[in-house]
Amino acid sequence: MSGINDFAFKMATVNGTGSASANSLLMQAIFRMGIPVTGKNIFPSNIQGLPTWYEIRVSKDGYTARPPEIDLVVALNPSTYAKDVATVRPGGYLLYDSSWPLDPTLVRPGITILGVPFGQMCIQTFERDRDRTLLRNIAYVGALAALLKIDMQVVEVMLNEKYGKKKALLKANHTAIRLGYDYATAHLECPLPFHLEHLDKTSNAILIDGNTACALGAVYAGATVGAWYPITPSTSLMESFKGFCERYRVDAESGLNKYCILQAEDELSAAGITIGAGWMGARAFTNTSGPGISLMQEFIGLAYYTEIPAVFFDVQRCGPATGMPTRTQQADLMSLAYASHGDTKHIVLFPANPAECFEMAVTAFDLAERFQTPVFVASDLDIGMNDWMVPRLQWDDSYRPDRGKVLDSAALEKVKKFSRYSDVDGDGIAARTLPGSGAKGAYFVRGSGHDKHAAYTEDSDAYLEVVNRLVLKFETAALTVPKPDMRLQDGSETGVVTIGSCDAAVREAVDRLREQGVHVDFMRIKSFPFGPEVRDFLARHANTFVIEQNRDAQLRALLAIETGIPRDLMIPVLDYSGMPLTCTALVAAVTKYLAEVPA
Amino acid sequence: MTSITKPPVRHPGLPRNALGLTKRDYEGAMSTLCAGCGHDSVTAALIQSFWELDLPPDRAAKMSGIGCSSKTTAYFMKESHGFNSVHGRMPSVTSGANAANRDLTYIGISGDGDSLSIGLGQLCHAIRRNVNMLYMLENNGVYGLTKGQFSASADIGSMSKKGEANEQAPIDPVLLALTLGASFVARSFSGDKTQLVPIIKAGLSHRGFALIDVISPCVSFNDHDGSTKSYAYMREHEMEAVDADFVPLRREIILPEDHAAVTVVQLHDGSTVRLRSTSPDYNPTDREKAYKHVRSCQKRGEVATGLLFIDEAGRDLHDMNRTVKTPLAELPFETLCPGKGAMDALMERYR
Numbered sequence: 001m002s003g004i005n006d007f008a009f010k011m012a013t014v015n016g017t018g019s020a021s022a023n024s025l026l027m028q029a030i031f032r033m034g035i036p037v038t039g040k041n042i043f044p045s046n047i048q049g050l051p052t053w054y055e056i057r058v059s060k061d062g063y064t065a066r067p068p069e070i071d072l073v074v075a076l077n078p079s080t081y082a083k084d085v086a087t088v089r090p091g092g093y094l095l096y097d098s099s100w101p102l103d104p105t106l107v108r109p110g111i112t113i114l115g116v117p118f119g120q121m122c123i124q125t126f127e128r129d130r131d132r133t134l135l136r137n138i139a140y141v142g143a144l145a146a147l148l149k150i151d152m153q154v155v156e157v158m159l160n161e162k163y164g165k166k167k168a169l170l171k172a173n174h175t176a177i178r179l180g181y182d183y184a185t186a187h188l189e190c191p192l193p194f195h196l197e198h199l200d201k202t203s204n205a206i207l208i209d210g211n212t213a214c215a216l217g218a219v220y221a222g223a224t225v226g227a228w229y230p231i232t233p234s235t236s237l238m239e240s241f242k243g244f245c246e247r248y249r250v251d252a253e254s255g256l257n258k259y260c261i262l263q264a265e266d267e268l269s270a271a272g273i274t275i276g277a278g279w280m281g282a283r284a285f286t287n288t289s290g291p292g293i294s295l296m297q298e299f300i301g302l303a304y305y306t307e308i309p310a311v312f313f314d315v316q317r318c319g320p321a322t323g324m325p326t327r328t329q330q331a332d333l334m335s336l337a338y339a340s341h342g343d344t345k346h347i348v349l350f351p352a353n354p355a356e357c358f359e360m361a362v363t364a365f366d367l368a369e370r371f372q373t374p375v376f377v378a379s380d381l382d383i384g385m386n387d388w389m390v391p392r393l394q395w396d397d398s399y400r401p402d403r404g405k406v407l408d409s410a411a412l413e414k415v416k417k418f419s420r421y422s423d424v425d426g427d428g429i430a431a432r433t434l435p436g437s438g439a440k441g442a443y444f445v446r447g448s449g450h451d452k453h454a455a456y457t458e459d460s461d462a463y464l465e466v467v468n469r470l471v472l473k474f475e476t477a478a479l480t481v482p483k484p485d486m487r488l489q490d491g492s493e494t495g496v497v498t499i500g501s502c503d504a505a506v507r508e509a510v511d512r513l514r515e516q517g518v519h520v521d522f523m524r525i526k527s528f529p530f531g532p533e534v535r536d537f538l539a540r541h542a543n544t545f546v547i548e549q550n551r552d553a554q555l556r557a558l559l560a561i562e563t564g565i566p567r568d569l570m571i572p573v574l575d576y577s578g579m580p581l582t583c584t585a586l587v588a589a590v591t592k593y594l595a596e597v598p599a
Numbered sequence: 600m601t602s603i604t605k606p607p608v609r610h611p612g613l614p615r616n617a618l619g620l621t622k623r624d625y626e627g628a629m630s631t632l633c634a635g636c637g638h639d640s641v642t643a644a645l646i647q648s649f650w651e652l653d654l655p656p657d658r659a660a661k662m663s664g665i666g667c668s669s670k671t672t673a674y675f676m677k678e679s680h681g682f683n684s685v686h687g688r689m690p691s692v693t694s695g696a697n698a699a700n701r702d703l704t705y706i707g708i709s710g711d712g713d714s715l716s717i718g719l720g721q722l723c724h725a726i727r728r729n730v731n732m733l734y735m736l737e738n739n740g741v742y743g744l745t746k747g748q749f750s751a752s753a754d755i756g757s758m759s760k761k762g763e764a765n766e767q768a769p770i771d772p773v774l775l776a777l778t779l780g781a782s783f784v785a786r787s788f789s790g791d792k793t794q795l796v797p798i799i800k801a802g803l804s805h806r807g808f809a810l811i812d813v814i815s816p817c818v819s820f821n822d823h824d825g826s827t828k829s830y831a832y833m834r835e836h837e838m839e840a841v842d843a844d845f846v847p848l849r850r851e852i853i854l855p856e857d858h859a860a861v862t863v864v865q866l867h868d869g870s871t872v873r874l875r876s877t878s879p880d881y882n883p884t885d886r887e888k889a890y891k892h893v894r895s896c897q898k899r900g901e902v903a904t905g906l907l908f909i910d911e912a913g914r915d916l917h918d919m920n921r922t923v924k925t926p927l928a929e930l931p932f933e934t935l936c937p938g939k940g941a942m943d944a945l946m947e948r949y950r
Contacts, residue, residue, distance in 0.1 A: 276695025
């Protein structure tokens with residue numbers, strides 16, 4: 001399938017050796033050539049010395065999912081040679097460090113093996129051990145530039161931007177790039193049959209990861225309190241928030257901060273801080289991953305029942321338990337939707353990419369305050385930590401935060417008696433007051449049974465009045481949360497339902513199926529609770545495939561529970577291997593199913 | 600948490616404070632604790648302190664977790680917002696509230712189960728964060744609401760009502776707080792209002808985390824012979840380190856007539872606390888000596904009470920985080936959102 005501006009290659013290296021910056025240099029250079037590009041960092045839960053891979057996909061058609069096959073592997077980690085050589089597609093290429101004799105493990109019929117003595121050249125050229133290790137990565141960037149026709153001018157400009165002020169480092173990087181480039185040009189047949197040509201398809205795009213985008217959304221939404229406990233893969237979200245706040249939220253006059261970030265002792269405390277700040281009227285959030293969500297359960301129930309706004313970013317990783325912290329999954333769907341003991345349900349947003357992370361972060365704060373309840377943004381490691389090509393983020397200055405029903409001192413004056421949990425408007429949402437806004441609005445937040453006046457109760461009717469109103473509130477929310485993304489084709493009886501980061505791969509699969517003459521309708525769930533259109537879609541299709549990244553078909557279960565459509569009418573397509581999804585799983589499942597069903 | 604509203608009876612003759620409020624105005628719902636509970640005396644001392652300090656009820660927030668002690672936030676200042684959170688987690692909720700609105704007075708009420716078992720971590724880290732709050736630890740050595748299990752503050756050898764002896768070493772919140780760098784550490788006894796009220800007032804005026812460990816006997820489950828947290832035991836073994844007089848800023852400072860050794864500590868809001876040492880060499884600004892004093896009292900079977908340590912130079916949560924003076928929750932959105940121009944410029948960095 002490979003061709004000009006349509007191929008994928010992969011670097012297999014050892015983590016902690018500096019390959020990460022070389023890989024992002026490669027990706028960015030391709031992006032700046034105007035060619036759509038995606039990178040997937042497959043890294044270990046470790047700081048130094050374990051195998052790591054970086055996959056780069058180039059797609060003139062703009063497909064951003066993980067590539068279904070790899071055309072070229074750069075094998076620089078002997079410990080994974082066997083595995084790496086096996087991932088080259090038939091007829092593909094393998095580039096290795098020929099400083100040492102070819103390892104027999106790397107020999108495989110049907111592929112082309114290319115050697116460049118990266119190590120040797122670096123040892124001959126650079127004196128310090130550190131340079132020899134780090135610049136070997138830049139040398140392979142040079143070789144790839146020759147093999148794939150990466151514009152060297154673009155690379156030079158990027159090196160100048162990066163090291164412009166550090167002359168010695170700049171010079172060393174230029175030398176290293178040239179080592180690889182010149183050797184490949186002189187000794188190998190350059191370029192390879194699949195390579196790059198300038199395009200103009202990225203001028204309105206950016207390369208950004210989801211955690212950065214979520215953080216930026218929190219800044220733009222006006223969040224002032226962030227509480228967290230470091231956990232992979234959500235850590236960079238708060239670090240980005242801090243970075244943005246240092247840039248945008250320092251009072252010019254006093255030099256003081258218009259934000260407060262508290263690194264808590266654990267996730268319980270992070271949740272408590274978020275809820276305390278939300279109660280006070282600040283926009284507050286915490287970021288975590290599955291294990292943190294487990295720890296926050298009790299507090300989530302408290303915020304739900306006492307009706308306090310709080311935003312939780314869950315950057316999902318592979319569970320259960322500690323699981324695989326540096327692998328991706330969508331396995332927290334059930335635990336988010338119904339988090340905590342007792343009857344609880346929550347608003348959950350499912351971004352598909354970093355652009356939606358930004359958008360939904362802002363939406364999450366609005367929904368949390370409007371519905372006075374915890375709101376989850378269920379991102380995942382693939383979205384959160386990988387650089388995605390998305391349209392430039394836009395901001396409309398006419399945006400005003402939706403603070404929900406808050407009675408301030410003036411509004412309280414006009415009320416005869418303030419009653420915290422009374423539904424005045426019939427939408428299930430009661431007005432709240434903020435501490436400090438006057439004695440008339442004072443009430444007692446309690447996780448124990450309370451009546452509509454917020455007073456303690458053990459009376460069945462008074463209890464029921466409040467919990468039944470929460471159901472009404474949830475129903476109102478179902479009509480307000482972001483609607484699913486749908487792509488319908490005329491008369492199709494087959495539907496495909498997916499969620500979150502599966503989006504890119506599933507849409508690619510839909511295109512592939514169309515090329516094969518199979519027309520399927522597409523629906524991507526963007527939020528929980530589900531609006532009526534979700535049920536309609538399921539009811540309209542004879543065959544519905546639900547593709548998601550967990551073992552137990554959690555999205556399918558949620559759809560069955562909440563829409564009443566029988567679970568077994570939906571065909572699960574599951575990939576919970578921990579790797580970002582490719583289009584192949586769905587294409588294979590649909591093709592196989594339709595082949596078996598008599599027409 | 601059960602609560603019964605008190606009938607609004609007005610006594611025109613009741614004295615009024617600078618805000619024109621009577622002590623009744625600082626009361627809350629009727630207590631549903633057992634008759635004679637030490638916690639009710641603490642509540643009374645709190646009410647007295649708030650009234651004397653002219654604290655506006657609507658500028659205070661009452662924070663608690665779960666347990667008998669945590670119920671008491673409903674029994675005072677009905678015109679304040681209150682937050683009865685989850686067991687052992689009041690410190691984090693208060694940290695968040697305080698981060699969002701630094702202008703309110705935070706009154707946290709907790710117990711020995713809430714603070715020293717399930718919430719020990721939260722207590723420690725709120726101390727480290729130096730959240731500006733009063734933290735009352737109503738300490739009775741027993742789990743009252745679940746009917747009489749030992750808490751983590753029960754002394755070795757202390758007997759339960761059923762006659763079992765505790766064998767595990769106790770956690771002393773005062774020693775703990777001193778170790779963790781708390782800037783205000785005191786201990787008192789629920790039955791000693793004369794000592795407790797000035798300490799509470801000083802704690803409220805202190806900027807930073809003010810821990811007051813109040814031995815508060817449980818009449819139902821821990822007020823028998825063999826308990827080291829009973830009324831009788833406390834009356835016999837209480838050992839006052841320093842006698843504190845709290846002097847609010849606007850009142851005239853009257854020097855005590857009978858004492859030579861007086862330490863006057865100026866609190867952050869300008870008010871002062873005068874400490875009269877019962878032992879002439881006691882220095883409440885020396886952390887090591889405070890620690891030593893509490894330990895040596897323990898060795899003698901005595902309970903050190905009084906204002907044991909105070910440091911007014913500490914940096915609180917907001918100092919450490921360099922936050923603006925305006926409460927974060929009150930900053931206008933326009934001053935928080937960087938806007939379209941900044942966004943468009945920022946996007947160039949991601950290319």
